[in-house]
Amino acid sequence: MFLLTQKPSIADHYLAELRDVNIQKDRMRFRRNMERMGELLAYELSKTLTFRPAKVETPLGTAPSRSLLQPIVLATILRAGVPMHQGFLNIFDSADNAFIGAYRGHHINEEEEFEVEMDYITSPDLTGKILILIDPMLATGRSMEKVYHALLRFGIPSQTHIASVIASPEGVEFLQNRMPQCRLWLGAVDQKLNEQYYIVPGLGDAGDLAYGEK
Ligand SMILES: O=P(O)(O)OC[C@H]1O[C@H](OP(=O)(O)OP(=O)(O)O)[C@H](O)[C@@H]1O
Ligand SMILES: O=c1cc[nH]c(=O)[nH]1
Ligand SMILES: [Mg+2]
Numbered sequence: 001m002f003l004l005t006q007k008p009s010i011a012d013h014y015l016a017e018l019r020d021v022n023i024q025k026d027r028m029r030f031r032r033n034m035e036r037m038g039e040l041l042a043y044e045l046s047k048t049l050t051f052r053p054a055k056v057e058t059p060l061g062t063a064p065s066r067s068l069l070q071p072i073v074l075a076t077i078l079r080a081g082v083p084m085h086q087g088f089l090n091i092f093d094s095a096d097n098a099f100i101g102a103y104r105g106h107h108i109n110e111e112e113e114f115e116v117e118m119d120y121i122t123s124p125d126l127t128g129k130i131l132i133l134i135d136p137m138l139a140t141g142r143s144m145e146k147v148y149h150a151l152l153r154f155g156i157p158s159q160t161h162i163a164s165v166i167a168s169p170e171g172v173e174f175l176q177n178r179m180p181q182c183r184l185w186l187g188a189v190d191q192k193l194n195e196q197y198y199i200v201p202g203l204g205d206a207g208d209l210a211y212g213e214k
Contacts, residue, residue: 080207131151141172162175
């Protein structure tokens with residue numbers, strides 16, 4: 001598991017703005033900070049990928065370079081994932097893209113547990129590719145698990161990464177147990193989930209803050 005805020009950096013500043021109830025009123029800034037967190041996580045993730053030696057022609061000669069060995073697919077859960085997805089795409093600009101419409105829907109019992117509703121999925125062939133699942137909030141982890149298994153019908157990736165800005169300890173444990181083959185890339189791990197399965201202290205509802213209440 002990689003934790004972006006383990007060492008102090010500008011990421012702390014972006015994350016603090018994302019959490020701040022007053023700064024959150026500026027939706028454009030909220031979306032841009034999500035995008036910036038995506039950019040930073042994508043850059044860190046890129047350091048673990050395999051590159052092959054390459055050459056590039058400059059006006060004055062030939063320079064050694066490196067190029068990515070395997071194609072990347074960025075897969076994002078609507079709605080809240082969209083700004084963070086753009087951040088990843090700013091870094092992996094030639095990636096293919098998958099989009100999934102999923103949300104925490106109606107309650108299924110008196111413990112207020114919810115069903116993850118999934119009503120849209122589109123993806124390129126994933127066979128042998130690097131799959132990066134993007135969703136800013138990793139709460140129970142059930143949206144991520146459901147989406148991952150639904151995506152496997154498009155092929156088996158060579159490796160799968162999961163990127164979130166804020167996770168709960170419960171969500172991290174859930175995914176480490178249920179999807180141990182996936183590597184986690186996180187901005188921060190917070191204290192806990194509350195009774196409504198929101199991350200505390202978290203930042204609130206990321207989809208609503210980016211796009212308005214639904
Ligand atoms: O880990 P989980 O407990 O599954 O919760 C996380 C999910 O909840 C949020 O989506 P939400 O249902 O709020 O939809 P939205 O993006 O449309 O607001 C978030 O963006 C994740 O997709
Ligand atoms: O804390 C949470 C949990 C799920 N989705 C959010 O947007 N926030
Ligand atoms: Mg939401």
